[in-house]
Amino acid sequence: MKITGDVEVVNRDVTLRGMTFKSRSMRSVLSIGCKTKQSSSTQTKLDHQSHQSDLHLLICTKSNPSGTHYKLKSNVEQLFGKFIQDGKGTIRLKCPPVDLCLSKVNPIELKKFLCGIRLCHQDRNVDKLQLSHLRPAKSQELEKPQTSMTILSPQDYPIKRAFPQTLEKLIINNCSLNKLEHRIMRLECLKILDLGNNSLKNLPDAFAGFQNLTELNVAHNYLIQLPKSLGCNKLAKSLKLLDLSFNGFTVLPISVCNLTSLNTLKMVGNNITTFPSSISKLSNLKNLLASDNQLSILPYGISMLSLSHIDLSGNQLNLEILPLVKKYNMPVPSVSELALRQIWKSGLTELLPWQSSNKIQQRKICQWCHGPCFSARIDVATTMDLHLIAHTVTAIDQANRMIAPYLISLCSERCYHRWNIRNYRQING
Numbered sequence: 001m002k003i004t005g006d007v008e009v010v011n012r013d014v015t016l017r018g019m020t021f022k023s024r025s026m027r028s029v030l031s032i033g034c035k036t037k038q039s040s041s042t043q044t045k046l047d048h049q050s051h052q053s054d055l056h057l058l059i060c061t062k063s064n065p066s067g068t069h070y071k072l073k074s075n076v077e078q079l080f081g082k083f084i085q086d087g088k089g090t091i092r093l094k095c096p097p098v099d100l101c102l103s104k105v106n107p108i109e110l111k112k113f114l115c116g117i118r119l120c121h122q123d124r125n126v127d128k129l130q131l132s133h134l135r136p137a138k139s140q141e142l143e144k145p146q147t148s149m150t151i152l153s154p155q156d157y158p159i160k161r162a163f164p165q166t167l168e169k170l171i172i173n174n175c176s177l178n179k180l181e182h183r184i185m186r187l188e189c190l191k192i193l194d195l196g197n198n199s200l201k202n203l204p205d206a207f208a209g210f211q212n213l214t215e216l217n218v219a220h221n222y223l224i225q226l227p228k229s230l231g232c233n234k235l236a237k238s239l240k241l242l243d244l245s246f247n248g249f250t251v252l253p254i255s256v257c258n259l260t261s262l263n264t265l266k267m268v269g270n271n272i273t274t275f276p277s278s279i280s281k282l283s284n285l286k287n288l289l290a291s292d293n294q295l296s297i298l299p300y301g302i303s304m305l306s307l308s309h310i311d312l313s314g315n316q317l318n319l320e321i322l323p324l325v326k327k328y329n330m331p332v333p334s335v336s337e338l339a340l341r342q343i344w345k346s347g348l349t350e351l352l353p354w355q356s357s358n359k360i361q362q363r364k365i366c367q368w369c370h371g372p373c374f375s376a377r378i379d380v381a382t383t384m385d386l387h388l389i390a391h392t393v394t395a396i397d398q399a400n401r402m403i404a405p406y407l408i409s410l411c412s413e414r415c416y417h418r419w420n421i422r423n424y425r426q427i428n429g
Helices: 012-016 043-052 107-122 232-238 254-258 278-283 300-306 335-346 355-359 411-427
Strands: 004-013 026-036 055-061 068-071 078-079 088-094 097-103 148-149 167-173 192-194 215-217 242-243 264-266 288-289 307-311 324-328 377-385 392-394 403-410
Touching: 004 012, 004 055, 004 107, 012 097, 055 148, 078 107, 088 107, 242 278, 254 278, 335 355, 377 411, 403 411
Parallel strands: 148 167, 167 192, 192 215, 215 242, 242 264, 264 288, 288 307, 307 392
Antiparallel strands: 004 026, 004 097, 026 055, 055 068, 078 088, 088 097, 324 377, 377 403
């Protein structure tokens, strides 16, 4: 059992005595195995006889390739794995009184390794572990892992060797890439993925595997839709920047609205005609760049954003469509409409089949009572000063207008009349 990562050895005795001792993490190879040397005739029986051997943890560094041995049996005071998903963990030993602080380790391998440490400490089920021969580490094992790779020419892609599993930044531009291969999808440490200027027409439905992805650039491709997995819980918490510029999108995919940690959204140069009302869920969004599209009116949900900058120039946000009032399935909503409204209010939407769940995601919010409305509603076009939602605004046309039309919805005739009265009083003082 062997892993590679950065290790910092902290002596607790020095700390307790109030002495200052600066330690630093070093690239290390950690192995669990038997300290006693085995002859060739007994090497094949190592796993079966490990419980009778003296199990040790060996830590090899560049300055000490032969390594330092630490006894494991009944010698582990505590294991810390709160940040194991970040590749961090700590092994606290009794003798010597040191803390082995691990970082930059593959989370899956680290979890298995800490479980092996616990079993060795308890001397339980040790025969099931894949123990290593405790030998000095090779020089290539102690080299700093590759965390960045840039490919800018079709002659350099696809690469013949495997992608390093330690990659955190991968740039593949101008390579006529038309399919995202599985080797890339298995890079669990990836934080920045830049696939701009290629020929991608779709993305695989396996983005849930990117647990640490913070930036995704797929600009200048041929995408018209995104996989549902893009809005999964893991990516919703990690993704900060998404660039969809210069593709073929006609609507903003609803999965994007689930990326609640998103800080910057770029959609320049598409054919987007509308935003979903659920864009209001992007509570952390600060930069919205959607110039040179086909937007004619904005949804009410956009008024709930708090942006630093917004750019909607080069669209068809024309105030000539005002005033506009459209009524759908009024005045009496259908039974299915009333059922969906009640389910949404009860918070039972997770129990719905996927067809109804999609309808819930496409709901509109009543401007007056803030309740949901679906196929039965009244839509009213009005105006909004973009400075109300953004600190800096790029003018939407050559006349330097900062006012854009946006659409509000009302769930009933009663809400419409009440909103209309309030709006009239606000306009006429």
